[in-house]
Amino acid sequence: MKVGFIGLGRMGQGMAHRLVAGGHDLAVYDVVAAAADSLVAAGARRAQDIRDACLDREVVITMLVEDAHVLEAALGRDGLRDAMKPGAVHVAMGTYGVDAIVALESAHRAADQHLVAAPVLGRPDLAAAGQLGLIAAGPPDAIERCTPLLALLGRRVFHAGARAESATAIKLANNHLLGCALVAMAEGFSLVRKAGAAPELLYQLLSHAGLEAPAYMGYGRTMVEGTFDRVGSPVTVGLKDSLLIRAAAARRALPMPSLNVYRDRLLGAVAHGDGGLDQAALAREQARAAGIDA
Amino acid sequence: MNVGIAGNLPVLVPLVGGLTSGGHSVVALRDIASATVARLPLVDTVAELCANREALFTNLADDRALTERSLGPGGLCASMVPGSIHVVLGVHDPRVIEQVATAHAQRGQHLVVVTVLPPTGEEGAAAVVGGDAAALVRLAPLFDGMRLRIFNGGESPSAAATLALTHIALLGCAIQAMSEAFGLARSYGVEAGLMHDVIVDGLFAAAAYRHYGAAMVRETYVPGVTVQAAERALNIVMGIAERNRIPLPSVDVCRDRLLSARAHGHGDRDWTVLDREQALSGGLR
Numbered sequence: 001m002k003v004g005f006i007g008l009g010r011m012g013q014g015m016a017h018r019l020v021a022g023g024h025d026l027a028v029y030d031v032v033a034a035a036a037d038s039l040v041a042a043g044a045r046r047a048q049d050i051r052d053a054c055l056d057r058e059v060v061i062t063m064l065v066e067d068a069h070v071l072e073a074a075l076g077r078d079g080l081r082d083a084m085k086p087g088a089v090h091v092a093m094g095t096y097g098v099d100a101i102v103a104l105e106s107a108h109r110a111a112d113q114h115l116v117a118a119p120v121l122g123r124p125d126l127a128a129a130g131q132l133g134l135i136a137a138g139p140p141d142a143i144e145r146c147t148p149l150l151a152l153l154g155r156r157v158f159h160a161g162a163r164a165e166s167a168t169a170i171k172l173a174n175n176h177l178l179g180c181a182l183v184a185m186a187e188g189f190s191l192v193r194k195a196g197a198a199p200e201l202l203y204q205l206l207s208h209a210g211l212e213a214p215a216y217m218g219y220g221r222t223m224v225e226g227t228f229d230r231v232g233s234p235v236t237v238g239l240k241d242s243l244l245i246r247a248a249a250a251r252r253a254l255p256m257p258s259l260n261v262y263r264d265r266l267l268g269a270v271a272h273g274d275g276g277l278d279q280a281a282l283a284r285e286q287a288r289a290a291g292i293d294a
Numbered sequence: 295m296n297v298g299i300a301g302n303l304p305v306l307v308p309l310v311g312g313l314t315s316g317g318h319s320v321v322a323l324r325d326i327a328s329a330t331v332a333r334l335p336l337v338d339t340v341a342e343l344c345a346n347r348e349a350l351f352t353n354l355a356d357d358r359a360l361t362e363r364s365l366g367p368g369g370l371c372a373s374m375v376p377g378s379i380h381v382v383l384g385v386h387d388p389r390v391i392e393q394v395a396t397a398h399a400q401r402g403q404h405l406v407v408v409t410v411l412p413p414t415g416e417e418g419a420a421a422v423v424g425g426d427a428a429a430l431v432r433l434a435p436l437f438d439g440m441r442l443r444i445f446n447g448g449e450s451p452s453a454a455a456t457l458a459l460t461h462i463a464l465l466g467c468a469i470q471a472m473s474e475a476f477g478l479a480r481s482y483g484v485e486a487g488l489m490h491d492v493i494v495d496g497l498f499a500a501a502a503y504r505h506y507g508a509a510m511v512r513e514t515y516v517p518g519v520t521v522q523a524a525e526r527a528l529n530i531v532m533g534i535a536e537r538n539r540i541p542l543p544s545v546d547v548c549r550d551r552l553l554s555a556r557a558h559g560h561g562d563r564d565w566t567v568l569d570r571e572q573a574l575s576g577g578l579r
Contacts, residue, residue: 210414
């Protein structure tokens with residue numbers, strides 16, 4: 001297939017390589033030109049700008065970090081809407097908010113194009129290995145056409161129906177669950193610390209009694225060891241996500257009390273200069289709140 | 295071993311079955327109603343119960359019942375032989391555990407906590423034990439008979455109790471968080487079953503998320519752990535937090551929703567009814 005890929009960051013890099021290796025005709029673009037180098041070496045074409053990345057493409061994938069970036073890339077001058085041919089599909093794979101996805105959906109529809117929201121589950125190593133979980137929603141025919149691409153990118157596709165925002169809601173809800181696990185674990189560690197037990201013991205109990213999930217085992221390990229500068233998912237990205245979740249809930253007038261706890265701890269972490277650390281650093285923020293030297 | 299049942303809730307009966315079939319001699323106090331149901335030999339007084347019994351089990355509804363049965367006149371401390379072990383099942387405030395443990399220790403008796411954790415759909419119940427190491431070794435055959443998956447919480451019964459309570463609170467927070475995730479998904483037309491599939495596929499591949507998520511998808515709310523019992527446990531946790539000046543905002547959110555569940559008449563239902571409470575809060579029901 002003729003594919004455009006915009007956004008070659010930590011996740012996009014590995015994903016684009018999967019498509020090139022799968023034999024697809026790839027035009028790649030990133031604001032950082034050097035990001036395209038290894039893909040060009042692997043056989044992709046370096047696009048000069050977004051318009052060039054959309055030229056004659058059946059599918060254009062965006063893997064960008066911020067709503068503002070994808071809206072600009074898609075709806076700005078010479079963006080996807082201007083440049084994609086009729087019938088082409090924009091597959092929006094970043095973690096975007098509902099407002100952005102709804103805006104994209106209606107703008108592309110008006111231009112006789114299709115929007116598929118396909119946010120991903122997993123980190124850069126899974127992206128490079130084609131082992132992501134994918135959540136896809138949008139026009140069924142458009143999704144059908146993208147199937148060969150999705151099969152290269154992920155090990156499993158969860159189909160969420162015809163409205164793109166449904167996929168976004170699932171992705172945000174899953175990120176919410178992670179945020180809640182982080183602050184709850186942080187509270188648990190602070191409680192056992194102050195009450196005179198070893199955090200390591202709580203960590204082991206979690207895995208013994210039903211909380212052996214990667215979310216707890218991975219971030220919990222970092223919390224116990226205090227290695228917050230090994231950054232998988234930074235606090236600043238968590239904060240961005242929490243604001244997207246809040247906006248999605250607000251659209252539906254849905255109270256989400258645990259979300260506010262997560263967001264407040266993220267804000268506190270940023271206020272105390274921990275914004276660049278891994279989200280496990282929320283344990284430090286909780287320790288501050290409890291008067292414990294972390 | 296010679297075992298005495300000095301106070302129980304009905305849940306103890308299945309555990310007792312494991313004890314008797316393991317060849318242990320089990321006797322109970324006459325005033326325990328379900329002991330009659332379990333057809334155990336009965337005695338009339340705590341003193342008779344404790345004579346020649348190595349392990350005395352209690353599984354009481356609240357802290358006051360524990361202190362009365364343990365510290366009151368003619369209670370366990372007054373009646374147990376030196377070297378015997380008071381096995382405290384049930385969920386209690388660590389401060390009360392500490393108080394009772396000290397009283398036992400002064401008389402050469404032991405106290406061991408065995409806090410059975412909420413079910414997560416796995417074979418056998420997980421339990422955190424805490425107390426004197428040698429006493430725990432002596433109790434090991436009983437724990438096997440009761441089919442408990444034991445986690446050793448250390449030599450201090452009150453610290454082990456705190457550990458268990460913390461885990462219970464984290465489970466509660468996970469259920470509350472899942473209810474909010476399901477609520478968000480549902481509000482965008484996504485079935486809870488699909489959301490559950492996504493949840494347990496990667497980051498949350500764990501027994502608790504599978505088990506409680508599935509229960510919330512089913513919407514049956516059969517206990518398990520009742521709202522009332524969960525609220526009691528979380529109240530104890532918040533008490534520990536207050537005494538130690540630790541803010542626990544996530545635990546507080548969960549406890550508030552349990553209060554609402556009770557206010558809505560769901561005190562006897564499973565704590566997964568929190569899913570319904572979340573839906574209610576957003577006008578989804």
